[in-house]
Amino acid sequence: MKLKLSLLFIILLVIIAPTSVYAIEVGGEIxxxxxxxxxxxxxxTLLQEKLNLELFLPETEKTEAKFEIDIMTDSKTxxxxxxxxxxxxxxxxxEFDLTVGRQPISWLFGSLLNPVDFNLGxxxxxxxxxxxxxxxxxxxxxxxxxSNLTGVLSTTDSGKIKYGVRARxxxxxxxxxANFVKERNDLEKRIAxxxxxxxxxxxxxxxxxxxxxxxxxxxxxxxxxxxxxxIHQIILQGxxxxxxxxxxxxxxxxxxxxxxxxxxxxxxxxVAGTINYGIDDFNTLKVTALMHxxxxxxxxxxxxxxxxxxxxxxxLRWGLLLGARGEVFGPQEINITDNSTSNLSNLDNFLExxxxxxx
Amino acid sequence: xxxxxxxxILGLMLVVALSLSGTEIIAAPSAAEIMEQVDEYQHLQSAxxxxxxxxxxxxxxxxxxxxxxxxxxxxxxxxxxxxxxxxSKFLKRENNLWMFFPDxxxxxxxxxxxxxxxxxxxxxxxxxLMESTxxxxxxxxTIIGEEKVDGRSCYVIEGIKEExxxxxxxxxxxxxxxxxxxxxxxxxxxxxxxxxxxxxxKKVEQLEGRWYPMYQIIDNKLKxxxxxxxxIKKIEFDLELPANTFSLQRLR
Numbered sequence: 001m002k003l004k005l006s007l008l009f010i011i012l013l014v015i016i017a018p019t020s021v022y023a024i025e026v027g028g029e030i031x032x033x034x035x036x037x038x039x040x041x042x043x044x045t046l047l048q049e050k051l052n053l054e055l056f057l058p059e060t061e062k063t064e065a066k067f068e069i070d071i072m073t074d075s076k077t078x079x080x081x082x083x084x085x086x087x088x089x090x091x092x093x094x095e096f097d098l099t100v101g102r103q104p105i106s107w108l109f110g111s112l113l114n115p116v117d118f119n120l121g122x123x124x125x126x127x128x129x130x131x132x133x134x135x136x137x138x139x140x141x142x143x144x145x146x147s148n149l150t151g152v153l154s155t156t157d158s159g160k161i162k163y164g165v166r167a168r169x170x171x172x173x174x175x176x177x178a179n180f181v182k183e184r185n186d187l188e189k190r191i192a193x194x195x196x197x198x199x200x201x202x203x204x205x206x207x208x209x210x211x212x213x214x215x216x217x218x219x220x221x222x223x224x225x226x227x228x229x230x231i232h233q234i235i236l237q238g239x240x241x242x243x244x245x246x247x248x249x250x251x252x253x254x255x256x257x258x259x260x261x262x263x264x265x266x267x268x269x270x271v272a273g274t275i276n277y278g279i280d281d282f283n284t285l286k287v288t289a290l291m292h293x294x295x296x297x298x299x300x301x302x303x304x305x306x307x308x309x310x311x312x313x314x315x316l317r318w319g320l321l322l323g324a325r326g327e328v329f330g331p332q333e334i335n336i337t338d339n340s341t342s343n344l345s346n347l348d349n350f351l352e353x354x355x356x357x358x359x
Numbered sequence: 360x361x362x363x364x365x366x367x368i369l370g371l372m373l374v375v376a377l378s379l380s381g382t383e384i385i386a387a388p389s390a391a392e393i394m395e396q397v398d399e400y401q402h403l404q405s406a407x408x409x410x411x412x413x414x415x416x417x418x419x420x421x422x423x424x425x426x427x428x429x430x431x432x433x434x435x436x437x438x439x440x441x442x443x444x445x446x447s448k449f450l451k452r453e454n455n456l457w458m459f460f461p462d463x464x465x466x467x468x469x470x471x472x473x474x475x476x477x478x479x480x481x482x483x484x485x486x487x488l489m490e491s492t493x494x495x496x497x498x499x500x501t502i503i504g505e506e507k508v509d510g511r512s513c514y515v516i517e518g519i520k521e522e523x524x525x526x527x528x529x530x531x532x533x534x535x536x537x538x539x540x541x542x543x544x545x546x547x548x549x550x551x552x553x554x555x556x557x558x559x560x561k562k563v564e565q566l567e568g569r570w571y572p573m574y575q576i577i578d579n580k581l582k583x584x585x586x587x588x589x590x591i592k593k594i595e596f597d598l599e600l601p602a603n604t605f606s607l608q609r610l611r
Contacts, residue, residue: 027442097608106463110470132463145452145606168607173455175468196468203470226472231581233476281480281585282419309418311443358442 025056028068031356039331039346047075054086062092066103085133097140104132105152107166107179109194109205112272112288113241113251115218116192116209118152118164118181120247134162146170173197188213201225205239216244233278241270252290255301256319256350263332269293282307290329297323297330315354321347390500390516394533396540400569403491405430405600409593412481416585423479427489428598434605435489444479450610451489459610466610475527482556482579482587486527494518497526500533508534508543528555539563539570554580567596 031050036043054068068086073079088101105118119132136154143149147169154162164181174197181190192209208219222239241248248266256262270292277285283306290299304316323330331346388396405428412423424441428434435451446461449469456469478485486492494500498518506515513534520526527547534544545558562574571594577587603609 027445097611104462104464106460106465108460108463108465108467110467140608140611142603142606142608145603145608148607170455170468173471175457196470198471201472203472224470224472226470226476228476231579278480280416280582281414281421281477282416307419307421311420 024058026053027056027359028052028054029356029358031354033352033354035350035352037347037350039348045075049073052085064090066090083133095141099136099138099140102133102135103138105134105136105138105154106132107177107194109175109177109196109207110203110224111205111207111220111222112237112239112274113220113270114207115220115241115243115247115251116179116190116194116207118166118179120251143169209245211245214245218243218245218247231280233276235276236274237276238271238273241272243268243270252299255288255290255299262328266292266328292323292328295323295327297321297327299329311357313354313356313358315352315356317350317352317354319350319352321349390502390514391495393502393514393516393535393540394495394498394500394518397533397535397542398493398495400540400571401491401542402493403429403431403596405596405598406491407593407595407598408591411588411590411592412483413588413590414481414585415588416582421480423481425488428600428604429489429491430600430605432492436605436609437489439479447479448610449478449485449489450605450607451485452605456485457607457610464611466607482577482582482585483589484527494531497521497524498531503532505537506534511539511543512537513543536563536570539565541570541572556580566594569596 029050029052031052033048033050035046035048038044049072051071052068053071054066057065057067059065066086066088068084070083070085072081072083074081084102086102086104088099088103090097090099107116107118108114109116117132119134134154134156136152138153139151141149148167150166150168152164152166156162162182164179166177166179168175168177170176174195176193176195178193179191181192182188189212190209191212192207194205194207196203196205198204203224204222205224206219206221208217210217218241220239220241222237224235224237226233226235228234241251246265248268248270249262252266252270253262270290272288272290274286274288279285284304286303286305288301288303291297300320300322302318302320304314306314308314321329321331325331325346331348333345333347408427408429410425410427412425414421414423421443422441423439423444425437425439427437433451433453435449437449439445439447446459448459448461450457450459451474454471454474456471456474457466458469459466474485476484478488497520499521500516500518502514503517504515506513513536516533516535518531518533520529529550530548530552532546532548533542535541536543541560541563542558543560545556546554547556547558549555557578557580559576559578560572560574561576562572563570564573565571571591573591573594575589577589579585579587
């Protein structure tokens with residue numbers, strides 16, 4: 001894999017080199033994260049440092065190349081981990097755009113949980129996950145300003161081929177998509193559709209998917225609304241997810257940071273919601289909640305974001321599993337990282353403190 | 360002799376009367392005519408703008424840099440270039456807004472209610488920054504006085520939102536330069552009469568035959584110790600934009 005990526009990078013440089021009369025810029029983010037999980041008597045802490053680097057390579061009218069890398073260290077394993085997030089070449093042809101290489105493949109539609117993404121558990125809109133960055137070939141064909149067709153062929157970690165097609169159009173202000181994915185082995189083939197638009201002043205959206213092999217359905221409906229209370233911008237979003245396929249764990253774990261905290265099987269009906277309260281231009285409070293409808297257990301995540309003096313960003317997240325033992329969002333038993341030997345039972349909360357500096 | 364003198368006096372009186380009436384027409388255009396001239400200068404048939412927004416609150420400062428393409432009141436494409444927001448893009452087509460998320464590299468349609476929210480945390484809404492609406496189409500204007508602003512003679516004009524029109528503010532008060540037809544000062548009011556925002560133009564430039572505000576300070580009266588500066592670094596008017604400029608393909 002590393003050899004493939006190195007070769008691709010060399011190819012990119014060769015292609016870009018003739019246009020390198022423009023300067024190559026470097027940008028990214030430095031991040032330090034403290035992550036604590038525990039219960040009333042026992043806690044385990046992980047300190048992680050991350051450098052995100054992106055090269056802004058010169059673009060031509062028709063050709064674009066991207067290179068972005070994450071370099072991480074953590075206090076538990078004392079190891080460095082390098083992850084290439086983007087390494088691709090994109091070329092615009094008369095009829096289509098072609099993108100080849102490591103790239104994010106995300107089929108978002110504005111929901112908190114996305115059960116019909118190309119890669120399940122890929123991300124919520126604002127949060128990152130490496131699951132979406134895959135080695136792939138993407139072809140994008142526009143029909144007009146708002147209608148297009150995208151085809152993706154990617155390789156999974158196990159080297160197997162995964163492919164998908166997404167069509168998109170806009171009708172009367174509604175954004176409509178339909179997609180087909182040949183999924184990972186256990187989930188096989190899926191067809192799905194999404195819709196997003198407005199009813200009056202309220203934003204509404206929905207998604208429905210059908211897993212052909214399992215003959216099971218999944219659907220989601222949601223709404224959002226925003227308003228000002230004096231100077232405070234308030235954004236509300238809520239949704240209901242019905243899942244008979246069993247992908248909720250992929251989705252719910254997005255909210256519990258990078259470690260897979262939820263070891264209990266997440267059930268078939270979830271309600272998710274957020275309240276975003278803008279204290280001022282520089283400070284935001286947010287509360288995210290996930291509720292499992294069958295046992296009424298709750299995952300609650302209060303969050304505070306602040307842009308400090310000197311362009312530093314501070315993010316505090318506190319996750320609380322408020323269910324009883326044995327319930328979906330009840331105390332869990334986990335390993336904190338894959339390489340860690342420490343086990344924690346009765347985990348019922350986690351705290352994440354992140355300081356970052358974009359440059 | 361007397362006859363000649365009488366004719367001469369009558370002739371002089373006629374000349375004076377005609378010149379006075381002519382002066383009257385030139386010196387006092389109506390509020391609507393003044394605002395149409397302001398629109399003529401400020402309305403962007405099509406344009407490319409490189410701009411910068413600086414939001415400050417006490418010692419904290421947020422800088423947003425962007426490149427925007429605008430076509431009239433309906434179409435806008437904005438790409439952020441500052442480190443924090445680099446690669447974020449917005450497309451506005453009529454009342455529909457789409458956003459490109461650079462990390463996920465995908466497009467999401469943003470709900471309509473967000474159009475009036477502050478763009479990326481600023482005091483300017485998406486509508487303020489991504490469209491070029493003609494004020495004379497939305498408000499009924501009346502001249503209410505004359506004042507000097509920073510040494511420039513200005514008409515003071517009040518605009519009340521016309522019934523049935525969609526405008527962000529119910530009432531606005533404008534200080535319009537008598538010669539350059541730019542707004543040196545603006546006060547924006549809610550229907551309740553409360554002053555919401557005050558905008559001051561600190562620098563104008565004559566570009567391609569029109570005067571255009573290049574540096575403005577907006578003071579949100581509801582926020583304490585907070586201010587947003589909007590600075591245009593470069594602007595090109597009446598561009599021939601490619602047909603697909605305001606498309607989802609260009610947003611990617």
